[in-house]
Amino acid sequence: MKEKLLYLINIQSLLFISFLVLTSYFNRFAIDDYHFIGQLKTASFNEIYSHLYYQWHGRWTSNFLLLSFLKLNQLPYFLTFFNLISFGLLYIGVARLFNSINIFYQLQFQNRTILTYAVIFIGVLFFCTITPNDTWFWFTSSVVYFWSTIAFFFAFSLFFIKTKK
Known part of the structure; x- marks a missing residue:
């Protein structure tokens, strides 16, 4: 049962990443x-x-x-690369936050599990918006809000770094 559940979680993660890659071409600056x-x-x-x-x-x-x-923007496929870089930064920020929490609380999750949970978290952010076609795609193409959210994840992960006394 546990292996089947992990298989489904990985499939969901891959499908969501594929969805983001395919729709990034059609997004625009907001x-x-x-x-x-x-x-x-x-x-x-x-x-x-x-x-x-x-x-x-x-x-x-x-x-x-x-x-x-x-x-x-006049370069061909620039918006695709811009959106993929933005999603990549979001993924790295969330994964870094989860990894910092994992180390701070000594949860002992494997790295693959943390990376999968990061994709699931981004998927939850997507599916919890009221109207993804309006809210999510406007939000992700807006440097004002999306990159501030990414910076928040990077900054929030700093709270979970242990310092030497």
Whole structure:
């Protein structure tokens, strides 16, 4: 029974990863400020960045990254790579958090189990959104929110690192 359960968990993980890879091509950049979208057509990179930094809001770092990525958007399949890198960073962040918890509490899970649980956790995040087609895909293509969440997982894993006294 336990082997069959592990087999099904691994199959679910592979299917979910395949789903993310296949849909990453069709995703797009999401920007939540209509003001920002309008500026893209009328202002240069430096003008937009200066405006965001000095006058508009505190999201200037994430919007700076997004402006940088928009220049690369003309490359073929760039959005696919961008989304796969984003999902990869999320996976690494969650796996690192789980590994830190495993070491801190001495749970003695195998590395393969931790990696599988990381995929399951991301799958739960996906399926627990109210409308995945609206919420999840908008969220994952937005540097403002998605990369902040990834940074949270990396930062939260620091709480579980044992330091020498």
